Amino acid sequence: xxxxxxEQLLPGFVDECKEIAxxxxxxxxxLEKAHEQSRFDDLARGLHTLKGSAATLGLSELSELxxxxxxxxxxxxxxxxxxxxxxxxxxxxxxxxxxxxxRATTAKSALPDLRPSHKLLEAVRHxxxxxxxxxxxxxxxxxxxxxxxxxxxxxxxxxxxxREREARAAQARPALAEPVAEEEAAPGEEAxxxxxxxxxxxxxxxxxxxxxxxxxxxxxxRREVERALSQLARLGILAQTAEVRALLMGVQxxxxxxxxxxxxxxxxxxxxxxxxxxxxxxxxxxPLRRSVRDLCKQSGKLARLSIVGGxxxxxxxxxxxxxxxxxxxxxxxxxxxLELPDVREGRGKHREGIIVVRVEQQGNMLFLEVSDDGxxxxxxxxxxxxxxxxIVPGAELDAMTPAQLHQLIFRNGFSTRRTVTEVSxxxxxxxxxxxxxQALQGHIxxxxxxxxxxxxxxxxxAELGSSPVLVVRCGEHELGIPMPAVETSLLARSTExxxxxxxxQLSHREQLITVQDLGALLALRQxxxxxxxxxxxxxxxxxxxxxxxxxxxxxxxxxxxxxLPPEVRDLAAYQGAATLARGELVLIVRPDWLSGFEKRDAAxxxxxxxxxxxxxxxxxxxxxxxxxxGGYSVHTASSGRQALEQLRHSSYDxxxxxxxxxxxxxxxxxxxxxxxHELEAMPIILVSARDSDAxxxxxxxxxxxxxxxxxxxxxxxxxxxxxxxxARRQGVA
Amino acid sequence: xxxxxRFPDHTTQEDRELLERRAARxxxxxxxxxxxxxxxxxxxxxxxxSYALPLDTLRAAVPLKMVTPVPLSPPHVIGILRFQGQxxxxxSLSSLLGGRGWREDPAVLLVVDPGxxxxxxxxxxxxxxxxxxxxxxxxxxxxxxxxxxVAEVTLPGLHQVNLxxxxxxxxxxxxxxxxx
Numbered sequence: 001x002x003x004x005x006x007e008q009l010l011p012g013f014v015d016e017c018k019e020i021a022x023x024x025x026x027x028x029x030x031l032e033k034a035h036e037q038s039r040f041d042d043l044a045r046g047l048h049t050l051k052g053s054a055a056t057l058g059l060s061e062l063s064e065l066x067x068x069x070x071x072x073x074x075x076x077x078x079x080x081x082x083x084x085x086x087x088x089x090x091x092x093x094x095x096x097x098x099x100x101x102x103r104a105t106t107a108k109s110a111l112p113d114l115r116p117s118h119k120l121l122e123a124v125r126h127x128x129x130x131x132x133x134x135x136x137x138x139x140x141x142x143x144x145x146x147x148x149x150x151x152x153x154x155x156x157x158x159x160x161x162x163r164e165r166e167a168r169a170a171q172a173r174p175a176l177a178e179p180v181a182e183e184e185a186a187p188g189e190e191a192x193x194x195x196x197x198x199x200x201x202x203x204x205x206x207x208x209x210x211x212x213x214x215x216x217x218x219x220x221x222r223r224e225v226e227r228a229l230s231q232l233a234r235l236g237i238l239a240q241t242a243e244v245r246a247l248l249m250g251v252q253x254x255x256x257x258x259x260x261x262x263x264x265x266x267x268x269x270x271x272x273x274x275x276x277x278x279x280x281x282x283x284x285x286x287p288l289r290r291s292v293r294d295l296c297k298q299s300g301k302l303a304r305l306s307i308v309g310g311x312x313x314x315x316x317x318x319x320x321x322x323x324x325x326x327x328x329x330x331x332x333x334x335x336x337x338l339e340l341p342d343v344r345e346g347r348g349k350h351r352e353g354i355i356v357v358r359v360e361q362q363g364n365m366l367f368l369e370v371s372d373d374g375x376x377x378x379x380x381x382x383x384x385x386x387x388x389x390x391i392v393p394g395a396e397l398d399a400m401t402p403a404q405l406h407q408l409i410f411r412n413g414f415s416t417r418r419t420v421t422e423v424s425x426x427x428x429x430x431x432x433x434x435x436x437x438q439a440l441q442g443h444i445x446x447x448x449x450x451x452x453x454x455x456x457x458x459x460x461x462a463e464l465g466s467s468p469v470l471v472v473r474c475g476e477h478e479l480g481i482p483m484p485a486v487e488t489s490l491l492a493r494s495t496e497x498x499x500x501x502x503x504x505q506l507s508h509r510e511q512l513i514t515v516q517d518l519g520a521l522l523a524l525r526q527x528x529x530x531x532x533x534x535x536x537x538x539x540x541x542x543x544x545x546x547x548x549x550x551x552x553x554x555x556x557x558x559x560x561x562x563x564l565p566p567e568v569r570d571l572a573a574y575q576g577a578a579t580l581a582r583g584e585l586v587l588i589v590r591p592d593w594l595s596g597f598e599k600r601d602a603a604x605x606x607x608x609x610x611x612x613x614x615x616x617x618x619x620x621x622x623x624x625x626x627x628x629x630g631g632y633s634v635h636t637a638s639s640g641r642q643a644l645e646q647l648r649h650s651s652y653d654x655x656x657x658x659x660x661x662x663x664x665x666x667x668x669x670x671x672x673x674x675x676x677h678e679l680e681a682m683p684i685i686l687v688s689a690r691d692s693d694a695x696x697x698x699x700x701x702x703x704x705x706x707x708x709x710x711x712x713x714x715x716x717x718x719x720x721x722x723x724x725x726x727a728r729r730q731g732v733a
Numbered sequence: 734x735x736x737x738x739r740f741p742d743h744t745t746q747e748d749r750e751l752l753e754r755r756a757a758r759x760x761x762x763x764x765x766x767x768x769x770x771x772x773x774x775x776x777x778x779x780x781x782x783s784y785a786l787p788l789d790t791l792r793a794a795v796p797l798k799m800v801t802p803v804p805l806s807p808p809h810v811i812g813i814l815r816f817q818g819q820x821x822x823x824x825s826l827s828s829l830l831g832g833r834g835w836r837e838d839p840a841v842l843l844v845v846d847p848g849x850x851x852x853x854x855x856x857x858x859x860x861x862x863x864x865x866x867x868x869x870x871x872x873x874x875x876x877x878x879x880x881x882x883v884a885e886v887t888l889p890g891l892h893q894v895n896l897x898x899x900x901x902x903x904x905x906x907x908x909x910x911x912x913x
Contacts, residue, residue: 209818216799477804522804565813566852567822568806577801577813577820585801585813585820616838617800617811618857621825625808689837711780711836 010106013057020046021099022283025092025290032088032293035080044074050098059105065098065114072125089297090124092290093117198317201277208269209579215262216583222255274560281359282310284319288330292355295334302341302352303334309359314366318460321440322368325433329370329456330355332429337374337454347451349373361467365575366442371455377448379405385414406446410434441563461563461576469559469578470537471586473552474518475525475646476638478586480559480578485591487538487545489553492530504529506547508538515547521594522573525635526609526650541591548594561588607633609651610722613643613669614658614687619710623656623687623718630719640664644672647679654722659688659695667702674703683725687713705729771866775843776894777858779827780835784895785865785886786845792853793844794861797823800842811857816844823855829902830883835859847899854903865894872896881905 027043030036051066069091076083094117104111229248232241285307292305338344338353345351358369382405386392391411392400408414412431437444442460468483490508497515498505504515515536520527530536530549537548559578563569564587575588610632612623624634635650637643641664643657655673659666666686673679683706686699691709699707705725708718744752774785793816800812800823809828813820823842827835839857846853867886875884875896882902883895 206818209815213815213817220798477802524804562820564803565820565822567824567854568803568810568813571803571805573805574803579815583815584799585815587801587803587813614838617797617802617823618825618827618835618839621808621811622828622835625825625828628808710838713835 010057013053014102014106016053017050017099017102020049021095022287024050024095026286028083028088028091029289029293031083032085034082037080040077044070044077047073054102059102061114062098062101062105065094065101065117068118068121069094069098072121072128075125076128084128087124087128090120092294094121196276201273205273205277208266208273211262211269212266212579212583215259215266218255218259218262219583222252222259225252225255270560277315278313279316279319280310281312281314281319282307284323284326285310285357285359288326288357291327291331292334295331299334300340301334301338303338304352304354305330306354306356307359308356312359312361312366314361318366318440321436322458325436325444325458326357326368326370328429328433330357333370333372333374333454337372337376339375366458366460368458368460369455370458371453373453376450376452376454377406377409377446379450382406382408386411389414402448406448409446410444467559467561468556469561469586469588470556471554471580472518472535472537472550473554474522474550476642477522477524478554478580478584479518479522480557480561480586480588481537481539481548481594482575482588482591483556485539485541487540489535489537492532492534492536492549494532497530499529506536506538508547511545513538513545513547515549516594517549518589518594519551522589523633523635525646528649539591539594541595544595546595559586559588607631608653610634610654610656611637611643611646611650611652612656613637613640613661613666615639615661616658619658619687622713626713626718627656627722630722632722640666640669640672643669647673647676651678652682654683654685654726656685656687656718656722659686659699666704667698670699670702670704681729683722683729685718685721685725687718770869772869772872774865774867774894774896775862776865777843777860777862778836779830779859782895783893784826784883784897785867786843786862786897786899788864790845790847790899791843791862792846794858795842795844795855797840797842797857814842814855816853816855819853821853821855823857826856826858829856845899847903849900849903854899867894867896 024043024046027039027046031039031043047066047070051063051070054060054066055063072087073083073091076087097112097114097117100112101114225248229245229252232245232248235241238245289305292303295301296303333355334353338355339347339349341351344353353372353374355370355372358367358371360367360369379402383397386397386405386408387394391408391414397405409430410433414429414431434444437458437460440460442458445457445459446454447457448454469480470483470486470489471478471480473479492506496507498507498512505512506515515530517525517527517530519525528549535550535553537550537553539546539548557578557580559580561576561578563576564571564574568574573589573593575590577585577587580586608631610627612620612627612634613636614620614623615638620636620638624636627634632653635646635652637646640657640661643655647655657666657669661669664672666688670684670686673682673684684704685706685708686695686704687708687710688695688699689710691711696707705728706721708721712718712721773788775788775791776783776785778784795816800814802812803810806812809825811823811825814823815821821844825839837859839859841858841861842855843858843862844853844855867888871886871888872884875886876898879885879898882898882905884898886894886896888894
């Protein structure tokens with residue numbers, strides 16, 4: 001029975017051992033292929049840690065078994081050849097039992113019997129020692145297998161005393177002097193680390209977000225003090241307010257310094273938390289090598305697992321949820337996808353099949369691809385299974401395209417296997433994979449070519465991974481574009497622009513690339529031909545290139561892209577949103593959306609256009625609601641200056657402007673507009689929070705066609721007024 | 734027999750009135766009973782009308798600042814903002830209600846919990862709401878009559894408060910989106 005204090009340590013110990021066991025498994029698989037000294041040393045260190053840690057917790061049986069594993073592997077150390085297959089098998093099997101025993105101890109459930117593992121190790125150790133070093137790699141482990149089948153280990157070996165075993169281990173250890181020394185240092189490291197619950201870390205992440213908001217509020221307070229100072233200065237009583245102003249200036253400086261310090265703390269906490277919350281994808285992918293190896297042994301197939309992009313770091317929770325689907329896909333690739341070596345050879349393929357797992361992160365999206373060069377999905381088998389299982393009516397089945405038939409493998413209960421094996425045939429598989437991926441807000445696609453192989457692509461949001469983003473400005477909006485899509489940036493020159501009938505093209509590196517205006521694509525303004533010196537970004541996505549005109553390139557940032565809230569998540573234009581250093585949110589635009597522009601070009605043609613000018617977000621939203629309901633396409637501006645800038649390049653059927661705006665009010669905007677010849681006849685409606693005759697008269701004298709109070713802008717009133725003023729203008733014309 | 738209050742001989746008329754008012758207050762129902770029979774709501778104007786939200790759905794009232802507009806979003810979406818580590822959608826209540834007009838530009842965002850699994854939303858508001866007690870009986874009566882997201886509660890004095898059911902309001906928006 002365990003000491004109660006030790007018992008409390010068990011859950012943490014299980015996690016630690018799981019990581020070590022995964023590392024040992026990876027080493028064993030690689031050492032079976034070829035000898036590598038550093039790997040061998042790490043393997044030995046891992047086994048030694050298992051032994052030592054188990055002993056520390058009073059788990060003597062497990063410590064003893066780990067010791068036996070060491071005994072089995074250490075004699076092969078100096079041989080510089082691959083580990084014998086039988087030894088690898090025995091060690092992997094024992095390691096599984098070791099972990100099962102540990103988990104059962106923690107769960108206080110029935111403990112697996114360790115005696116078969118001891119017997120297996122003894123048998124294989126003798127077999128390996130009997131083989132000459134040079135032939136060790138070629139050893140097929142017959143002796144070990146025979147003993148495993150039932151021959152008991154010699155009695156004298158059974159009774160080998162602990163002291164003898166220690167002595168034997170000591171013989172092997174001089175060569176391990178370095179690893180052991182490192183291992184002794186390890187407990188200190190472990191003592192300096194904690195295992196923390198996910199929800200505590202997540203809550204800490206939220207607290208950091210809140211701290212960032214506090215930092216924002218500090219900035220707001222500093223601006224308020226600044227405003228108070230300028231108001232005091234405007235009063236002109238400088239002498240009388242000198243003391244107060246000096247005090248306020250001190251507060252302003254202090255707030256500024258505090259804000260910067262808070263910003264630094266937030267940034268540093270975020271970096272640290274990122275390191276805590278994420279792990280490289282390879283931690284999930286590497287153990288798959290073991291699955292492939294074991295399945296190949298069972299099925300007589302030959303396969304190599306290749307991992308590309310294993311260094312991408314992801315949210316640990318996402319990684320944990322991906323483990324199951326990935327295991328399933330890789331096992332399926334061996335079991336269903338790859339052919340037997342002779343069949344492959346007959347088809348002109350290499351005897352050894354290849355399974356590739358490729359990981360790529362684009363912005364806040366993760367793309368995971370599991371492909372094999374096997375047989376491909378067998379359409380006739382899929383049809384037959386669908387018919388047998390009555391998944392789809394026969395007539396419908398016959399009319400299905402190959403792509404539609406591929407989708408059937410994701411149906412509940414679907415299996416092409418007639419018999420249930422350890423690996424497949426239960427009809428519990430791809431539907432579960434799909435459900436698990438959907439639970440992560442992702443989706444799975446399949447592509448298959450008969451005789452050439454199958455590829456599964458998993459696409460899912462990767463919330464915590466940070467990505468390089470280029471921040472640009474378009475009008476008053478700042479937007480982010482994922483850096484991997486940005487090929488280059490340049491300044492527009494009229495000599496390099498070609499005006500085609502319906503589009504503008506950029507001559508770039510002997511290619512003509514269509515130019516798109518980001519503002520127009522986002523319906524912020526009408527398309528504009530880039531002026532000399534305007535920044536252009538050459539983007540490439542999904543094989544298409546465009547030159548994107550923006551107003552300013554703000555700079556590149558490493559940002560954590562988070563999903564948008566559900567109310568706006570369906571917008572195809574955005575990947576998500578990220579927080580800039582000052583705390584404001586920036587929308588991240590999807591490069592593939594930007595490059596697929598043709599449909600959207602047509603969307604705005606043929607409708608009447610309105611420009612709404614208001615410094616209130618709500619007012620702009622309400623005017624837009626009313627006008628769009630009346631069939632108008634609406635652009636907005638938040639100030640008179642911005643509206644005049646838009647009117648310079650675009651024409652509108654009506655302008656609806658607020659009166660009370662900072663800098664330039666609605667009267668001034670109307671006067672400015674009327675001074676321009678091209679805007680003389682544009683209908684203008686002024687909207688005011690106050691319903692005063694004075695405002696009405698001033699509006700009329702500045703050239704406005706209509707006047708509405710904000711309370712008049714109830715449903716129908718605005719659109720009726722717009723139609724009335726347009727009709728009046730047309731009547732005049 | 735009606736009991737007449739007895740006052741000391743030297744009390745003035747003013748003192749008597751004060752004492753009577755105090756007595757009347759004491760005679761009122763205990764406060765706990767009153768709280769049990771009312772629904773506390775946050776009342777605010779939308780244009781010419783008076784609207785209210787159950788107070789327990791209100792999480793915060795924050796200034797309408799630092800909202801990032803979302804181009805191409807539906808017209809009722811004002812933008813997105815950060816609140817306590819979450820990214821929330823700020824929506825125009827007037828637009829959600831079908832464009833009721835407004836008197837002054839909203840300067841406040843109400844952060845509310847519409848009961849969608851802890852997901853919060855922000856709704857704009859012309860003024861900071863004031864807490865009001867709505868008699869449960871009247872609320873239930875109004876809710877029974879209502880088929881939509883608004884229950885019209887008529888208070889004594891014929892003052893009408895439109896009590897919002899945020900969940901229904903959002904569900905309606907979702908179904909409109911699906912239909913579209």
